[in-house]
Amino acid sequence: MRAKYLLIIGFILVFFSNGYCRVVYNIGYGSGLSVSNGHPSHLWGLLAIEKPERIDNRHMYDYYRVDVDFEHFIRKDLSLITEPFATYVSRPTNGLSIGATELLRYYVVNHSSFGVFVNPGFGVCYNTLEYPGQASKFLFVGELGVGVDFKVSNKTTMFVENRFIHMSNGFLKTPNGAVDSDFISIGFSF
Secondary structure (H helix, E strand, O other), X not given: OHHHHHHHXXXXXXXXXXXXXXXXXXXXXXXXXXXXXXXXXXXXXXXXXXXXXXXXXXXXXXXXXXXXXXXXXXXOOEEEXXXXXXXEEEEOOOEEEEEEEEEEEXXXXXXXXXXXXXXXXXXXXXXXXXXXOEOOOEEEEEEEEEEEEEEOOOOOEEEEEEEEEEEEOOOOOXXXXXXXXXXXXXXXXX
16 A cells, blocks of 8 residues: 555656656567566565576566656756556567556766666556466566666657566565566657
């Protein structure tokens, strides 16, 4: 329940605050790194990376995602991002995942024409797919990304980012199989 309230507060902060804001439109591709079996020792999937498992013993998890970043700058080098997303999963079976994440983006380098950033985040999603290792279609999402942005023109900025994404039901139900994936995205702000 706390996650839901934090997400709502994040949306309110981004949409009703008076600081500098921008909107970024992203599209990307993700692929499964590992799938844990829901055992508690696979917390955050870190131990599952030692031996990547297939979701259905044949296929890895592949998906395409579109999202919109509503980025509000708290300081010049720090921003809060509300990111609603829609994901189409293409393997091992077709399905959709819809949700939103809250990200805290810190700019390690922030020049007027070039930036380097890291962004941890947390969110929720609803997944239409059914996997034997996941007891719930309502999932929590943990993300950690690193990326760059650079000016393409006076009004356009391009973003390239790589994220580690973890999805599981947070041990609310058993089994709690997790999908860990690597996600690469390209985005533009106009």
